[in-house]
Amino acid sequence: MIKYTLRRIIQAIPTLFGITIFSFALMYLAPGGPVAALTFGPNVPQYQKEREAAKLGLNDPVYIQYLRWLLGDDWMRWDSDGDKVADGAFLLALDVNGDGEPEPPGDRYGIVRGDFGKSFFYKREVGSMIGERVAATLELGATSLFLGITIGTPVGILAAVRKKGWFDSITRILAVVFNAIPIFWLGLILILIFGSWLRALPMGGRCDPLILSGGCPPMWGRIEYLLLPTFVLATGWVAVLSRYMRASMLDVMSQDYMRTAHSKGLAGTVVWFKHGARNAAIPLATFIGPAITGLLSGAAITETIFSWPGLGRFAVGAVTSQDYPVVMAVVIIGAVATIGGYILSDILYALIDPRIRFN
Numbered sequence: 290m291i292k293y294t295l296r297r298i299i300q301a302i303p304t305l306f307g308i309t310i311f312s313f314a315l316m317y318l319a320p321g322g323p324v325a326a327l328t329f330g331p332n333v334p335q336y337q338k339e340r341e342a343a344k345l346g347l348n349d350p351v352y353i354q355y356l357r358w359l360l361g362d363d364w365m366r367w368d369s370d371g372d373k374v375a376d377g378a379f380l381l382a383l384d385v386n387g388d389g390e391p392e393p394p395g396d397r398y399g400i401v402r403g404d405f406g407k408s409f410f411y412k413r414e415v416g417s418m419i420g421e422r423v424a425a426t427l428e429l430g431a432t433s434l435f436l437g438i439t440i441g442t443p444v445g446i447l448a449a450v451r452k453k454g455w456f457d458s459i460t461r462i463l464a465v466v467f468n469a470i471p472i473f474w475l476g477l478i479l480i481l482i483f484g485s486w487l488r489a490l491p492m493g494g495r496c497d498p499l500i501l502s503g504g505c506p507p508m509w510g511r512i513e514y515l516l517l518p519t520f521v522l523a524t525g526w527v528a529v530l531s532r533y534m535r536a537s538m539l540d541v542m543s544q545d546y547m548r549t550a551h552s553k554g555l556a557g558t559v560v561w562f563k564h565g566a567r568n569a570a571i572p573l574a575t576f577i578g579p580a581i582t583g584l585l586s587g588a589a590i591t592e593t594i595f596s597w598p599g600l601g602r603f604a605v606g607a608v609t610s611q612d613y614p615v616v617m618a619v620v621i622i623g624a625v626a627t628i629g630g631y632i633l634s635d636i637l638y639a640l641i642d643p644r645i646r647f648n
Contacts, residue, residue: 290639297635301628308624309400313355316613323347326611327409358406358617361399405618410610415618419600425495426599428508429592430584432519437526438577443562444527445534446569449542450561457535464528476521476594483517490517493596518595522588526580533576537569544568571641578634582626 323345328338342348346357398404405415448457484492491514496505505511541547542565550560589601596602600619607615 290636294632294636297632301632305624305628309359309621310355312617312620312624313358316617317351317354321611323409323611323613326613357397357399359399359401361397361402361404363396363398400618400621405621406614408607408612408615410607410612410615415614418603418615419618419622422598422600422603425597426588426592426601427584429515429518429522429597429599430588432515433522433588434526434580434584436519436523437530440523441527441530442534442566442570442573445531446538446561446566448531448535449538449569450557452539460531461535464532467524467528470524472521472525472588472590473594475524476517476591479517479521480594490514493594495598518588518591518597521591521595529576530573533573534569537572538565541565541569567641571638574634574637574641577637578630578632579627580630581633582623582630 324338324342324347327341346354346362349357397406403416405419407413408415408418411418444460448460451457480492483490495514496511508515538561547560547565550564551557555564588599589605591597592599592602593605600622604616604619606612607619
């Protein structure tokens, strides 16, 4: 298992490297660009735009821009403040014009070493801003996924055991309904009912704004803020997991060892949950790995509707404001989490079914 895990991690490195190239190419080819986002306005003179382009290193060849973003600029010399102006032309990185006066190396370390640069909008380090929001995203995502697994799995098993009964029919209908309802619509309806009409639950936020400056209290001290967004996300997990588990359990119940367990006189719950559920959960490993990945990427729609200060809402705001460093950071973090999720799925196969071995 350890050798297999290490091999998969090594195999993932070229994949991640390819993702960085593809992501950077998309940002490079996107209309507008960072200069347009920083110097937006009809009265901005052209020389100021050129200076901003030089400060960002956008006058350099694309491969140098990519290397600076990937590896940092502490190993190279470039026009760090954009003040080398001669007849309207700016020096490129590494002193390619050959004037013999290259600028000193920069102070960035690149995404490989965890430096995602500074936000255009907030003027702060992107890494620290993401770190401030990861906890909120994991809190919401982990809670909803936990409820989805603990509710959806037994519901799917019981629906398969009571096939064509009233419980099976009701759960299948509810699964289709919750899969069909848009998340934003369900969230707005819940806010309208429980927040506006009944005034029983907060309409948004992670904790009371009056104590936000001192930091939010532990989760059990503000559970009312977590109920609505968790319910919105958990309904989707319950609907999907219950249908997956039902279909898998129906296949397992037709196996010979299940009939043998019944013929030995074992209780129905022992046969279903001990002998059947473990084998029926094998297909779910494919689903749970990427699902755990979603905990880090964030539920952008839910966080936006409920004003939840998480990573998903942060990414949406970055896209809207054309905050390129933040967008690129979220893309790379999502890629790393996705690759890790699929590796985790493969590991779960062996943990759930001891017959599976990786040689």
